[in-house]
Each structure stands twice: as structure tokens, then as C-alpha cells.
Amino acid sequence: MLPIIYHVGYEDREEEWEYPEAVHQGKVLNVQYDFSRNHYVRSLPFHLIVMVLKGSVTYHIGGDSYLAEENRVIHIPAHTPHHISATGVPLRYIWIHYQLLVPEQSIPIMPLSPGDEISVFKGAASFKEALPELPILMKPRNYYTIKSLMKSILEEVWAEKTGWLLASRSYFQSMIMHLYREVTVEEERKGTGIADPHIAVIIEHIHSSFASKLTVEGLAAKANLSLNYFISNFKKCTGFTPGEYVARVRIQYAKKLIREGIKTVSEISDMAGFESVSYFSRVFKKIEGLTPGEFKHTEV
Numbered sequence: 001m002l003p004i005i006y007h008v009g010y011e012d013r014e015e016e017w018e019y020p021e022a023v024h025q026g027k028v029l030n031v032q033y034d035f036s037r038n039h040y041v042r043s044l045p046f047h048l049i050v051m052v053l054k055g056s057v058t059y060h061i062g063g064d065s066y067l068a069e070e071n072r073v074i075h076i077p078a079h080t081p082h083h084i085s086a087t088g089v090p091l092r093y094i095w096i097h098y099q100l101l102v103p104e105q106s107i108p109i110m111p112l113s114p115g116d117e118i119s120v121f122k123g124a125a126s127f128k129e130a131l132p133e134l135p136i137l138m139k140p141r142n143y144y145t146i147k148s149l150m151k152s153i154l155e156e157v158w159a160e161k162t163g164w165l166l167a168s169r170s171y172f173q174s175m176i177m178h179l180y181r182e183v184t185v186e187e188e189r190k191g192t193g194i195a196d197p198h199i200a201v202i203i204e205h206i207h208s209s210f211a212s213k214l215t216v217e218g219l220a221a222k223a224n225l226s227l228n229y230f231i232s233n234f235k236k237c238t239g240f241t242p243g244e245y246v247a248r249v250r251i252q253y254a255k256k257l258i259r260e261g262i263k264t265v266s267e268i269s270d271m272a273g274f275e276s277v278s279y280f281s282r283v284f285k286k287i288e289g290l291t292p293g294e295f296k297h298t299e300v
Contacts, residue, residue, distance in 0.1 A: 002127065003172045006046050007097040008157045013055075016086045032081070041081045046097040047132060050074040051143075051150050056088030059136070066136050071143040073179065075134045094150045098172065101127040132176065139208050140182050142253065144271050145260075149175040198223040198230075199237045203245075210249045211273040216242045250274065251287050258296050265292050 017040075031042045039060075050057075056069040059076065060083040067087065068074045076082055078099070103126075140146050149171050156168040202223050206214065219242055220230035234242050254272040257263050263271065269280035284292050 001130065001173065002101040003169050003176070004099045004101060005096060005153070005157060005168055005172060006099070008095065008154050010094050010154055011092070013086055013091040013093075014089055016089070017084055034083075039083050041083050043079050043081045044076075044097060045078055046099055047078050048074075048076040048095060048097055050076075050093055050095045051147060053092040053094065053147070055086070055091035057091060057093065058085040058087045059083070060085065061136065068137060071140070071147070073138040073140060073143075073146060075132065075136055075138065075179075077131060094147075094154060096150065096153060096172070100130040100132060100176075102130045103127055134179060134183060138179060138182065140179065141208055141210065142178060142182065142256070144211075145178055145257075146175060148262075149178070196233055196237055198225055199234055202230075202234070202242075203238070206246055206249055210246060210253065211271060214246050214273070246273075247283050248287060251284055254280070254284065254292070255288075255295065258292060261296075268292070 029042060029044065031040050033039075034041050050068070051073050052068045052070055054070060056067060057074075059066045059068065059074055061076070061080060066074060069088070152171045153168050153175070156164045156171065202219050205219070205222060216231065217227060220227045223230055225233070231241060234240075234245070238245055240248065250272040254268050257268045257271065265280075266277050269277045272280065274280035274283070281291055284290070284295070288295055290298065
């Protein structure tokens, strides 16, 4: 897979977008004014991925609207007409215009030996565009990682230091991989089928908000259930108490960050939602049988 990054940008916006009531055909941007809805509709020849860092923005695509708040990601395929509304200003966001290319010929199922891989790609006379199978609106649990990778892409493209093209593509591939995994895990979790809809909603909430402060009382209130009934039914559905389940979700995320080898233990503790490094280490040891440091050495 070869990512082609055409344009990256970062903006602080204090007001709504405005476009003239006329057709605008540029080299990149195509704008049509929809008089039936009294707003512009634009399209781009590239895929667009946007991460909201502050405020909120709504994308109108066809008859659907998608509200992207802070730490949410919007993905729009190329040539898709859409309208943008800055619903929460001031607004801060990062965007990337890109395409993905793959060889025209079929690729053998992995694993490939290095020699086989070289011959396969050298034998590809041309490339074709790949359409990323990502949803329009994403709520990544690992938004810290996605945000960090997008900022790294931005810095590499803008600075154009030695090796910037390779670096920006590497960061981009890592970002796409994380988003794909998020979507896959989300689908797998939905497929497990929690019988009680109240508990299913809370499990979804835990997976999307584990880094924030979560209390059993708050979760029970969100489920609109009494505290005792909520605790009892949650354990029947999951095999864990609410506190144990939250801890395990946080530790799973912490393990992923440790494997990446980029963040310190203190940073990982904070990103996973723990109140202190010492508490994080105790919970990690209880669940994994190792301290975070010991776990890191076993993964090297």
C-alpha cells in the first residue's frame, strides 16, 4: 500500500465557512451552490480525513449529518459532495488529503519472503487506487495516538527535512492501521451480543470513554438502573464487576502503548485514565502478573 499525501493543514477557525452563491471549479475544489438547501456543496478529488482538536463541526453528506466533536475523526471518500458547518466555534482541526495506491496485479497471501515480495512489487507495471473502508465518523478510543500521528505528518510535510516523504508516509500508514483496528474491534465487540441493552450501552460508553473519570455510581445513573441491580447485572453479562471491567479495558490500552515504546510510564498511566502511576502499576501487576516495566522487557 502506497499512501500519496497531497495536502495537510491545521486551522483555528473563529467563524462559519462562507462560499459565494455560484459554481466554483478549481484545480482541487469543486463547489456547487444548492439553492434548495441554501448552502454550498463541495467535493474533492482526494480522500479527506479530519480530526477535530477543539470545538465541533458537522458534515452534511446526502441526507445524513455527522457531528464531529473534540477528538473525533471524519473520513470522506474522494468525489463525495458534502457541506460543512462549524457548529462549535472556536474550532481547531487537522486535515489530510490523500490517496492509497496498490499494485494492479493480485498479491499472494502473506507471509511473503523478502525475495518474493520484491519480485511481486517489481512485477507490477501499474498501480490502482484503493478505497479505504472506513466509516464517515469515528470515535477512536486511542485518540491520543491518532492525534500524535496526525501532528507528526503535519510537521514532516511542512518542515520538509531530509527523509520527510518516507517519514510522513510511515506515520500515515500507522495512523490508518490504528483506525482500521479500532473499526474492527468495534465490530467484534458489537458482535458479541450483550443481552441487556442497558449494560450494552454502558460497555460501549466504557470503551469510548475509559480515559475519563468513571465511577460505578455514574455508570449506574447513565444506565438508569439502581446501583445494586446495575452491579449484579453487569457481572452476569460480563463476568466482571464494573470496576474490574474498566480496569481491564484501561490495561489493554496501556499494554498497546507500552508495545509502541513511545510514551513514558507516567504518560501511559495518564492516557489510560489512572489517577496515579503507583495505582496504575498496582492494577497492572494484579491483572497481568507483571509490572509495566517487566511487561515492556518481555515485549522487546
